Amino acid sequence: MNTRGQDALSMTEDRKLVSRALKGDRKAFEMIVRKYEQPLTSYLGRMTGEREAALDFAQEIFLKAYCSLASYRPDFKFSTWLFKIASNHLIDHWRKKKLPTVSIDQPFDDDEGPLMPQVADPGPSVARRFELAEIREKIERALASVPETLRELFVLRHVNEFSYEEIADIKGLPVGTVKNRVFQAKELLRKRMEGS
Amino acid sequence: MSCPRPENLYLYLEGELGPYDARKIEEHVDCCPACRDALAERRLLHEAFTTLPPFEVPAGFARSVMDSLPEPEVRKAGWLSPLVAAMTALAVGLLGFRIFTGQSVFDVLVAVNSFFGSVIAFATPLAAKTLKLGNVLLEVAGDLLTMGFAGLETFARLLGPGGIILVIGLGSLLSLLAFFGARRYLRQGEQS
Numbered sequence: 001m002n003t004r005g006q007d008a009l010s011m012t013e014d015r016k017l018v019s020r021a022l023k024g025d026r027k028a029f030e031m032i033v034r035k036y037e038q039p040l041t042s043y044l045g046r047m048t049g050e051r052e053a054a055l056d057f058a059q060e061i062f063l064k065a066y067c068s069l070a071s072y073r074p075d076f077k078f079s080t081w082l083f084k085i086a087s088n089h090l091i092d093h094w095r096k097k098k099l100p101t102v103s104i105d106q107p108f109d110d111d112e113g114p115l116m117p118q119v120a121d122p123g124p125s126v127a128r129r130f131e132l133a134e135i136r137e138k139i140e141r142a143l144a145s146v147p148e149t150l151r152e153l154f155v156l157r158h159v160n161e162f163s164y165e166e167i168a169d170i171k172g173l174p175v176g177t178v179k180n181r182v183f184q185a186k187e188l189l190r191k192r193m194e195g196s
Numbered sequence: 197m198s199c200p201r202p203e204n205l206y207l208y209l210e211g212e213l214g215p216y217d218a219r220k221i222e223e224h225v226d227c228c229p230a231c232r233d234a235l236a237e238r239r240l241l242h243e244a245f246t247t248l249p250p251f252e253v254p255a256g257f258a259r260s261v262m263d264s265l266p267e268p269e270v271r272k273a274g275w276l277s278p279l280v281a282a283m284t285a286l287a288v289g290l291l292g293f294r295i296f297t298g299q300s301v302f303d304v305l306v307a308v309n310s311f312f313g314s315v316i317a318f319a320t321p322l323a324a325k326t327l328k329l330g331n332v333l334l335e336v337a338g339d340l341l342t343m344g345f346a347g348l349e350t351f352a353r354l355l356g357p358g359g360i361i362l363v364i365g366l367g368s369l370l371s372l373l374a375f376f377g378a379r380r381y382l383r384q385g386e387q388s
Contacts, residue, residue, distance in 0.1 A: 026265070029262070030258055030259075030261075033258040033261045033262065034258045037253045037257055037258055037261075038250050038253050041250075041253050041257075042250045042251040044251075045251040046251075051251065054251060055253070055254070058253075058257075058261075059257075059260065062261045062265075063261070063265060066265050066266075067266070132240070132243060135240065135244040136249070139244055139245065154245075158245040158246055158248065164212070179203075179207070179212075180203070182206075183202070183207075186241065187202065
């Protein structure tokens, strides 16, 4: 079955589970939790950098989702709706902790200058220096230093495998902006790995 | 073709470019060693990006989430709310009466009881008399109708078929005269 077919099946399944949960079937909501616990924790883990915090946040987000389940509109994907709650939860958390947030319109500067689209440089290949597993480790380490606005879009795209359109929906941003910011995150990661 | 933007190299690897743009990149990479290296590097990175391991979730996590959820609200029976509202209204009314008149609540209950008793004592004979009168009026109306039909029947028998036609003709003529007369009268009224 293709991805689109799997998506449609998953959407139908989610709608049925939500409908049952709204009628008071707690088992149906437990199935939703089991289905989304790992993608949600993977996203939160990369965003917070701490496993325990990610699990606590995931629990709070599932509670929020449960309490506002009646506001879910079945025309949309449940995963998109859930991750929108998660993203807003993180923003609230950062606001409370008064962590520096980066404006969505501000250009992201690196130590080596602003990250603008550039012509492919013929410098020494970073990728050749590492094996794939080693690269993943480097990415995980470098990811923590990427501004959260870029990191979030990168995680949604490559860890949670949302399409650019779905990310645009979750974050309320134009698709072009999402594509550009995911690219900026990747190039920033590449540069940080190159420097390490 | 000039060297593609690195952004497009990633989009190419993700399959996000259209067939025309993808073909252009492939053709360019074939003849540009720098871009070929750049694409190979981004391909390896892309592979690493898309295979980052998921976070492990403890086995009892879903159970602990479910335990933290509030119990669903038990919906109250439909008849309970109006009953509670009525009882509350009665209690508030009695309390108000007690405050404004200074009389005890039992006095109020006795007064309410006596009021309803007098209303029933007054209304019951009135309703019975009304029903009886209505019955008599219906009987009288029925008798009058029977007498009217009997009179018409006797009159028709006395006149015979020719007489009936004559009466109907005269009746129609009188009706027409009355109709046109009334119309003329009304027109004169409008003109004056």
